[in-house]
Amino acid sequence: MRYFLLILMLNLSLITHIFAADEKNADRHNWQNLTPEVQQLLKQFESNWDNLPKERKNKLLAGAERWESLSPGQKKNVDERFKRWQKLPEDQKKNLTERFKKFKNLPPETQTRLRKIFSQFKNSTPEQREKLREKFKKLSPEKRRQLIKRIHKRRAARKRH
Numbered sequence: 198m199r200y201f202l203l204i205l206m207l208n209l210s211l212i213t214h215i216f217a218a219d220e221k222n223a224d225r226h227n228w229q230n231l232t233p234e235v236q237q238l239l240k241q242f243e244s245n246w247d248n249l250p251k252e253r254k255n256k257l258l259a260g261a262e263r264w265e266s267l268s269p270g271q272k273k274n275v276d277e278r279f280k281r282w283q284k285l286p287e288d289q290k291k292n293l294t295e296r297f298k299k300f301k302n303l304p305p306e307t308q309t310r311l312r313k314i315f316s317q318f319k320n321s322t323p324e325q326r327e328k329l330r331e332k333f334k335k336l337s338p339e340k341r342r343q344l345i346k347r348i349h350k351r352r353a354a355r356k357r358h
């Protein structure tokens with residue numbers, strides 16, 4: 198009997214905790230409970246806020262919180278990038294979105310390696326970058342594949358040592 202009461206009390210405690218968390222989230226999802234700054238950021242959603250699914254509200258609120266945590270310089274950078282994105286043709290946006298999804302599906306080590314390579318490329322001089330581009334363009338598809346394989350092998354060998 199004691200065991201049964203203990204299990205019952207634990208379940209009641211858990212249920213109470215879940216309802217309290219839901220109530221807290223419900224308050225967080227109420228437009229009137231949002232800070233004026235968040236309301237300003239999300240003002241385009243105000244008229245339809247009550248009809249948005251919880252998941253969508255969570256994503257919007259997370260984005261607003263992320264935005265608020267940025268420095269003025271970071272916000273300016275994001276604004277500039279967004280304006281460039283808006284100016285892109287739809288087919289290019291689609292292509293970039295697909296490439297981003299593929300990148301996100303790569304293993305974390307591969308993502309880190311690609312970021313490092315891109316950083317090295319970006320930090321090289323414009324002349325060096327152009328030389329590399331021209332060299333790569335002149336390679337046949339087969340030679341490109343071979344080059345990429347050699348690079349991968351070299352990196353794997355370096356990691357082992």
